[in-house]
Every structure is written in C-alpha cells, then in structure tokens.
Amino acid sequence: MSLLQKSSVLRAPLSKFEPCSDRLSSKLRTSVRHTCESAVSSRRCTLRTLPLRTRRNFSASASSSNGAGGTGLRIDLTGKKAFIAGVADDQGFGWAIAKALAEAGAEISLGVWVPALSIFETSYKRGKFDKSRQLSNGSMLEFVHIYPMDAVFDRASDVPEDVRNNKRYAAAAEKGFAVEEVARNVKNDIGNIDIIVHSLANGPEVKKPLLETSRQGYLAAMSASSYSYVSMLQHFGPLLNPNGSAVSLTYIASERTIPGYGGGMSSAKAALESDTRVLAYEAGRKYQARVNVISAGPLGSRAAKAIGFIDDMIKYSYENGPIQKELHAEEIGNAAAFLLSPLASSITGTIIYCDNGLHSMGLAPDSQILINSRETAAQAA
Numbered sequence: 358m359s360l361l362q363k364s365s366v367l368r369a370p371l372s373k374f375e376p377c378s379d380r381l382s383s384k385l386r387t388s389v390r391h392t393c394e395s396a397v398s399s400r401r402c403t404l405r406t407l408p409l410r411t412r413r414n415f416s417a418s419a420s421s422s423n424g425a426g427g428t429g430l431r432i433d434l435t436g437k438k439a440f441i442a443g444v445a446d447d448q449g450f451g452w453a454i455a456k457a458l459a460e461a462g463a464e465i466s467l468g469v470w471v472p473a474l475s476i477f478e479t480s481y482k483r484g485k486f487d488k489s490r491q492l493s494n495g496s497m498l499e500f501v502h503i504y505p506m507d508a509v510f511d512r513a514s515d516v517p518e519d520v521r522n523n524k525r526y527a528a529a530a531e532k533g534f535a536v537e538e539v540a541r542n543v544k545n546d547i548g549n550i551d552i553i554v555h556s557l558a559n560g561p562e563v564k565k566p567l568l569e570t571s572r573q574g575y576l577a578a579m580s581a582s583s584y585s586y587v588s589m590l591q592h593f594g595p596l597l598n599p600n601g602s603a604v605s606l607t608y609i610a611s612e613r614t615i616p617g618y619g620g621g622m623s624s625a626k627a628a629l630e631s632d633t634r635v636l637a638y639e640a641g642r643k644y645q646a647r648v649n650v651i652s653a654g655p656l657g658s659r660a661a662k663a664i665g666f667i668d669d670m671i672k673y674s675y676e677n678g679p680i681q682k683e684l685h686a687e688e689i690g691n692a693a694a695f696l697l698s699p700l701a702s703s704i705t706g707t708i709i710y711c712d713n714g715l716h717s718m719g720l721a722p723d724s725q726i727l728i729n730s731r732e733t734a735a736q737a738a
C-alpha cells in the first residue's frame with residue numbers, strides 16, 4: 358500500500374493519485390505526501406462535514422498546489438526574516454503562511470496571543486504539530502523565536518492592572534507582550550526583519566447582529582482586528598529592511614453583507630482594508646515597504662468556528678463559487694509567500710482575493726428560487 362493510501366481522511370479521493378504515483382521519483386513522492394498530509398491535518402475538522410465530491414476536488418487541488426523543488430520561476434525568501442502574529446495551532450492561516458514562507462527559505466518568528474501561548478508551546482513540544490511541521494524537503498518547520506503578544510496593547514503602560522495580574526499574563530509580563538515590547542524583543546534577538554504577517558482577529562460580540570452590538574464590543578473588534586495592524590506597522594515598520602513587505606487577512610464581509618458575521622467584525626475588516634491602502638502609501642514612502650491584504654474564503658480555523666456557521670459558509674462557497682473546490686489554508690500560504698516575495702515587487706495597497714472566486718459572484722446559483730425555476734423549465738420542456 359502506498360503512503361498516500363494510508364491517509365484515513367482522504368482515503369476515497371486518494372485513488373486519483375495512484376495512476377501516476379508509480380512514476381513519481383521518491384523525492385517527489387515524499388513531497389506530495391507531505392503536501393497531502395499537511396492539507397489533511399489542516400482541514401481535518403471540516404472535511405468530514407463536506408459532500409464527497411467536495412473532498413474529491415479538495416484532494417485534487419492539494420496534489421497540485423506545492424511547487425517546491427521544481428525548476429523555473431521560484432519564490433525565494435532565503436535569508437529573509439519573518440515575524441508572524443496570530444498563530445496558536447496548526448489549523449489557521451497564520452500557520453499555513455509560516456509554512457509557505459519556510460518552504461521558500463525564510464526564518465520564522467511568531468507572536469502568539471498570551472492566553473493561547475502555554476497550550477501552543479505544550480502542544481508544540483509534545484509533537485502535536487509534527488505532521489504539519491513537515492516541509493517538502495524532509496526538514497521540519499522551526500520557529501526561531503516565539504514571543505508572547507497581545508496586539509490590543511501598544512505599550513506596557515496600556516495594560517490594565519487586572520490583565521497584568523492575570524496568571525497567564527503575569528508569566529509573560531517580564532518579557533513584555535505589548536506590540537512595542539514585542540518589536541523591541543524582536544530587534545534585540547534577531548535584528549531587522551523583512552516580513553510582517555498579521556493573521557489575527559477577535560470580536561467578542563461576533564455572534565451579535567450589528568444592531569445589537571455594544572460600543573465596547575464594536576471597539577474591541579476594531580482594536581484587535583484592525584488597529585492591531587496599524588500598531589504592528591508603527592512598531593515593526595522601523596525594523597523593516599528596505600523592500601520589506603507586510604500582509605494581513607481580511608474577509609468579504611467588509612464589502613458585502615454576511616449575516617452572522619457581526620459584533621463590528623465586518624466594520625473591522627473594512628477598516629483593515631482601507632488602512633492597507635493608507636499604510637501602503639505611508640510605509641512605502643517611509644520604509645520602502647509594501648503593504649497588502651488577502652481576502653480569504655472560509656476556512657474552519659479555531660477563530661472561524663467560534664463564529665458558529667463556518668461549515669455552512671464552506672458549503673455555500675463550494676456551491677456558489679466559480680471554482681467548485683474547498684479552499685485550504687495552504688493556498689493562502691502560497692499566495693502570501695508570493696505577495697511577500699520580490700516577485701510581487703510592484704504590488705502594494707491591494708486586496709488579493711483568495712476565495713475560489715466567490716467575491717466575484719452577484720447571484721447565488723444554489724438559490725432555491727433559481728433551482729425551482731430550473732426544475733419548472735425542465736418539466737415543461
């Protein structure tokens with residue numbers, strides 16, 4: 358039995374690989390296996406909930422998305438240093454971006470949200486992420502430094518007493534977790550950097566409609582999900598080498614109404630996108646840096662599950678998007694690696710849609726009204 362066949366999650370669609378698997382060199386076979394396993398690992402939760410044909414398409418996309426090891430035009434980030442804020446497990450976009458940047462040769466350091474740090478480090482040390490840490494060349498994704506961080510605080514003096522005295526925060530207080538402190542620690546530990554990734558968001562009232570959202574909840578969403586990017590550019594901008602680059606993650610709810618994505622999160626994403634344009638101008642002039650944002654389609658990450666209807670959004674995207682396949686985190690990782698690389702040297706101030714094209718639709722093909730009309734027309738014919 359081939360290594361690929363051993364995957365229990367993708368057992369059915371793996372037959373797609375078999376006809377060519379015998380012809381693969383062992384190096385390439387290893388590469389495909391790693392790609393597949395990482396995709397399996399990062400998508401395990403939502404795949405079970407999808408129809409079989411979705412899983413087939415997902416499997417096909419996973420097989421073709423990794424260009425590592427090939428010849429020709431390549432994303433080369435050798436010698437580049439990246440700081441990524443917003444990784445606390447191996448399920449979200451931040452992890453996938455870290456992995457793609459490492460595949461391209463970059464050194465990765467992380468800023469991990471203080472309340473999530475202990476469980477992340479414990480899981481990491483116990484090998485829970487080992488499968489998804491595997492890179493296509495057989496090495497493992499490593500982090501040069503892992504910093505405690507809370508992106509809602511700019512300076513140590515902003516941290517309220519109750520937070521400072523909280524058990525989890527107290528342990529991180531000595532090193533410091535406010536954005537300014539983290540930037541200073543990064544500067545001391547690794548010097549200048551080339552890449553900033555903001556892959557974090559938080560909206561305590563995300564389940565509430567905007568009409569019922571409190572001022573406090575709305576401002577908390579803006580603080581954690583949009584101003585945090587401004588703060589990161591303020592404090593990490595001076596650390597950027599010339600031709601540095603920053604990327605963050607947004608969602609289509611900024612532009613179109615997505616009922617259920619509430620609590621001011623849609624507003625926060627709109628601000629993030631607007632700020633991207635202004636920051637691109639200012640950081641471009643000040644640091645010769647590029648600033649972009651990726652508008653990602655739905656992914657069953659930990660943060661997305663908290664919203665409560667992510668599986669429906671994934672199914673909706675499949676049924677109504679131009680490309681009928683599930684989106685997986687690796688695709689966003691690859692797009693980010695491109696955007697953060699010299700290959701994208703003229704791209705700044707831009708929203709890049711990585712959503713199987715769903716943003717371009719103005720009509721839901723799976724609307725019951727359309728389905729009824731089609732059925733009526735078919736019966737009449």
Ligand SMILES: NC(=O)c1ccc[n+]([C@@H]2O[C@H](COP(=O)([O-])OP(=O)(O)OC[C@H]3O[C@@H](n4cnc5c(N)ncnc54)[C@H](O)[C@@H]3O)[C@@H](O)[C@H]2O)c1
Nearest residue numbers: 443445449450470508557558606607608655656658660661
């Ligand atoms: N999952 C989706 O469907 C989807 C779609 C489009 C955009 N996005 C965006 O992608 C980004 C990453 O989210 P994800 O879905 O990969 O989930 P995720 O859970 O992997 O990432 C969110 C991260 O934010 C961190 N975080 C929360 N508050 C923080 C704070 N105050 N300081 C520092 N870190 C903090 C969490 O610890 C977590 O690691 C977010 O901006 C999210 O809005 C997600």
